[in-house]
Amino acid sequence: MAVLNRLMSRCRASSLIGSYSNSVRRYCLNTIEGDGKLPLVSPSAASSVPHPGPIVKPNSTGGRSVQWVFLGCPGVGKGTYAARLSSLLGVPHISTGDLVRHELSSHGPLSSKLGEIVNQGKLISDETIIDLLSKRLEAGEAKGESGFILDGFPRTIRQAEILEGVTNIDLVINLKLREEALLAKCLGRRICSECGGNYNVACIDIEGENGSPRMYMPPLLPPPNCESKLITRSDDTEEVVKERLRIYNEMSRPVEEFYRSRGKLLEFDLPGGIPESWPKLLRALNLDDLEDKKSLAA
Numbered sequence: 684m685a686v687l688n689r690l691m692s693r694c695r696a697s698s699l700i701g702s703y704s705n706s707v708r709r710y711c712l713n714t715i716e717g718d719g720k721l722p723l724v725s726p727s728a729a730s731s732v733p734h735p736g737p738i739v740k741p742n743s744t745g746g747r748s749v750q751w752v753f754l755g756c757p758g759v760g761k762g763t764y765a766a767r768l769s770s771l772l773g774v775p776h777i778s779t780g781d782l783v784r785h786e787l788s789s790h791g792p793l794s795s796k797l798g799e800i801v802n803q804g805k806l807i808s809d810e811t812i813i814d815l816l817s818k819r820l821e822a823g824e825a826k827g828e829s830g831f832i833l834d835g836f837p838r839t840i841r842q843a844e845i846l847e848g849v850t851n852i853d854l855v856i857n858l859k860l861r862e863e864a865l866l867a868k869c870l871g872r873r874i875c876s877e878c879g880g881n882y883n884v885a886c887i888d889i890e891g892e893n894g895s896p897r898m899y900m901p902p903l904l905p906p907p908n909c910e911s912k913l914i915t916r917s918d919d920t921e922e923v924v925k926e927r928l929r930i931y932n933e934m935s936r937p938v939e940e941f942y943r944s945r946g947k948l949l950e951f952d953l954p955g956g957i958p959e960s961w962p963k964l965l966r967a968l969n970l971d972d973l974e975d976k977k978s979l980a981a
């Protein structure tokens with residue numbers, strides 16, 4: 684993690700972004716991978732993608748903490764599943780969207796410029812997002828964090844190349860959901876302004892057609908003490924969500940191929956709401972045993 688931070692800092696301080704020197708890349712890879720610890724994912728066939736996808740091995744005791752990435756369209760549920768895996772695996776869930784929103788709410792020097800970009804559904808610059816991410820990683824390192832589950836980063840090929848240059852990502856989980864559900868899920872999203880809890884008031888029920896099964900996603904309603912404190916994200920309007928979906932297809936879809944071609948992409952089609960999807964995701968990640976053990980221990 685320390686090296687990741689240092690290089691992120693170097694990327695931000697100089698103009699290494701987009702024009703790495705090979706020696707810097709070698710330095711980082713050697714330093715990070717030279718710790719003798721086991722990678723979590725071995726390249727072999729596990730999913731239906733043309734390139735052999737990764738087989739996920741449960742966390743081995745000698746291994747370092749996981750370094751995973753979540754990809755997927757706005758509204759797919761990256762934050763929900765990343766947060767659940769983060770508490771199961773004991774690694775930080777780092778959402779760049781949350782970092783941006785935190786920056787916006789701080790009313791610092793960047794916030795009005797960022798607010799304009801976010802509220803148009805556009806991406807903020809690679810340099811700015813790397814700057815925010817580096818600060819978050821540095822703060823985590825100071826608290827003794829190790830490993831991460833990234834949600835919302837990388838979102839451009841350039842970001843993916845930078846990340847690939849500084850550390851070894853074990854696994855990239857590409858969450859997928861039917862297009863019809865994505866807009867409804869974004870519009871139904873609610874956040875508790877006090878505890879930060881994420882809820883969804885949308886009830887999604889899509890008839891099966893052309894061989895695809897019916898999809899039912901019940902609302903995820905807040906507990907009574909959050910009910911009166913719910914807020915909606917300013918970028919969750921129909922117009923802005925449509926723009927975010929367009930930008931995802933243009934800028935972030937190629938990132939899926941970036942990881943697919945490296946054998947790191949695990950495609951996961953969400954079959955429905957959390958009760959249906961979570962156990963299946965754990966099974967796909969070979970983590971169902973871990974959850975059983977954790978619930979027995981609780």
Ligand SMILES: Nc1ncnc2c1ncn2[C@@H]1O[C@H](COP(=O)(O)OP(=O)(O)O)[C@@H](O)[C@H]1O
Pocket residue numbers: 756757758779780781783800801804805806807808809812834835836837838839842918927
């Ligand atoms: N990696 C990134 N690169 C550029 N902009 C980002 C990145 N992550 C977050 N953002 C900005 O923050 C906004 C909110 O991000 P996020 O909460 O991840 O939204 P989404 O629901 O669209 O996945 C994005 O629309 C974008 O403006």
